[in-house]
Amino acid sequence: MTTTTSFDNEAASSPTMPVVQLDDVGKSYGNVQALRGVSLSVRQGEITCVLGDNGAGKSTLIKVIAGLHEHSDGVLTVNGEERRFKSPRESLDSGIATVYQDLALAPLMSVWRNFFLGNELTGRFGTLDATKMKRIATEELTKMGISIPNLEQPVGMLSGGQRQCIAIARAIHFGAKVLILDEPTAALGVKQSGVVLKYIVKARDAGLGVVFITHNPHHAYLVGNHFVVLKLGRVALDTHRADITLEQLTNEMAGGSELEALSHELRDIDAGAVVRPSGRPAQIQSPLEST
Numbered sequence: 001m002t003t004t005t006s007f008d009n010e011a012a013s014s015p016t017m018p019v020v021q022l023d024d025v026g027k028s029y030g031n032v033q034a035l036r037g038v039s040l041s042v043r044q045g046e047i048t049c050v051l052g053d054n055g056a057g058k059s060t061l062i063k064v065i066a067g068l069h070e071h072s073d074g075v076l077t078v079n080g081e082e083r084r085f086k087s088p089r090e091s092l093d094s095g096i097a098t099v100y101q102d103l104a105l106a107p108l109m110s111v112w113r114n115f116f117l118g119n120e121l122t123g124r125f126g127t128l129d130a131t132k133m134k135r136i137a138t139e140e141l142t143k144m145g146i147s148i149p150n151l152e153q154p155v156g157m158l159s160g161g162q163r164q165c166i167a168i169a170r171a172i173h174f175g176a177k178v179l180i181l182d183e184p185t186a187a188l189g190v191k192q193s194g195v196v197l198k199y200i201v202k203a204r205d206a207g208l209g210v211v212f213i214t215h216n217p218h219h220a221y222l223v224g225n226h227f228v229v230l231k232l233g234r235v236a237l238d239t240h241r242a243d244i245t246l247e248q249l250t251n252e253m254a255g256g257s258e259l260e261a262l263s264h265e266l267r268d269i270d271a272g273a274v275v276r277p278s279g280r281p282a283q284i285q286s287p288l289e290s291t
C-alpha cells in the first residue's frame, strides 16, 4: 500500500472523467426494488452529497459501490472500467474506502491498531511493527489536526466524531481515491458534526472523490459540490452547487408538494392550541399496584 495519495490512472485524473459512475443501476431484494435506474457520477476533488429520506435507497446505493451487495441491473464503472464487486475487498482494492456509521472501527482495539486495521506493518520476522505503526498513526493524525492524547486508548472510548475522523484520516493515508461516508453526522451534535464536516473537506482537498450520504440538507450544503436526491430508489434531483440554493435543496428534501398535501390534510387542526386536562384524572396504575 502506498502512503500517499497517488493518481496513477491518467484517465481518472482528468477533471471530466468520473472515478465512479453508475448507469441505470437497479437493485432488488426479492420483491423490494430498493434502487431503480440510478445514474450518478462521482468525481475526484469533489464532494457528492447523496440525500434522501429513510428508505430512499441511500445505504443500498453505497453497498453496491462498496461491494457488499451486487447490483441487479445497470452498469457500475470505476476508473472507466466496468466492475461487479463480489466482496468489500474488491471495492477497497480499487481505491474505494467506505466508512459505515457503526462498523467503521473495532471498538476494543487501540487507536493505532485501528488506523492500520487490515494494512498492518510487519517487521523482519513477520511480527507486528508496533513502534512504527504508532509513530505513523501519530504523525498522520497530527497532520490532519486530530489530537488524540493516547493512541493506546481503545477506539470505543472516543467520541463518535473522533471515530469518524480517524476513519477519514486512514482512508486518506492509505491512498483511497474515493471515500464513501454513510450518514457520518447523523448521531452527532452540532459541534462534532462541524469537526467531521471539516475532515470531509480535507479529504476533498487531498483529491479524493467524496460521497457524503446524509438526510440533512444543511450539512450537505455546507460542504457539497454536487447534490443527488434519492426518492423511493430513484434519482429525484441531480444538480451542482451553482444551480441550487440551500432553500431549494431543503424544500426538495422536505418534499415541497408532499408538504403542501400534508398541510391540506391537517388544515382543520388547531395547531398550537394548549389543551387543559378536563374531567376526571386518568386512572393510571403503577406496575407495582397491578401485581
Ligand SMILES: Nc1ncnc2c1ncn2[C@@H]1O[C@H](COP(=O)(O)OP(=O)(O)O)[C@@H](O)[C@H]1O
Pocket: 029, 032, 033, 034, 052, 053, 054, 055, 056, 057, 058, 059, 060, 061
Ligand atoms: N437487505 C435488505 N433486504 C430487503 N430489503 C431491504 C434490504 N436493505 C434495504 N431494503 C429495503 O430497500 C429500501 C431502501 O433501503 P435503504 O437503502 O436502507 O434506504 P436508506 O439508507 O435511504 O434509508 C427500503 O425499502 C428497505 O426496506
Ligand SMILES: [Mg+2]
Pocket: 058, 059, 060
Ligand atoms: Mg441508510
